[in-house]
Amino acid sequence: MSQPWKAGLFGCFEDIPICLLGWCCGCYLFGQNAEQIDGSNKFAMCCGYACLSGCYLCCILHKPRREALRNAFNLEENPSDFLATCCCSGCAVCQEAIELKQRGIVPGSRIPVSSQPR
Numbered sequence: 001m002s003q004p005w006k007a008g009l010f011g012c013f014e015d016i017p018i019c020l021l022g023w024c025c026g027c028y029l030f031g032q033n034a035e036q037i038d039g040s041n042k043f044a045m046c047c048g049y050a051c052l053s054g055c056y057l058c059c060i061l062h063k064p065r066r067e068a069l070r071n072a073f074n075l076e077e078n079p080s081d082f083l084a085t086c087c088c089s090g091c092a093v094c095q096e097a098i099e100l101k102q103r104g105i106v107p108g109s110r111i112p113v114s115s116q117p118r
Helices: 016-038 042-053 059-073 081-087 089-102
Strands: none
Touching: 016 042, 016 059, 016 089, 042 059, 059 081, 059 089, 081 089
């Protein structure tokens, strides 16, 4: 059974520092989230997101990381990852950052990976 997100898609005002970072430099917040989610290079993800957002294609980088975050914490897909990353990417980045923070994943660390039985 999937769990609900700790913050809604449009709940960025629940954490003002994250909201301001997402508003002022959303590409950096995305890079920070990507580093925490799957160990991606924060600055490469930031640059890629910034370049792709100029032509509304940032979902190419964003969607797989959102899916990885949802899978790691068994979160419900509401709304769909595609819609969230294509139509509301800034809000989705803030939602993901709030989720990571509220689950104790601080910048510079990663989501713990559970080992699979052999």
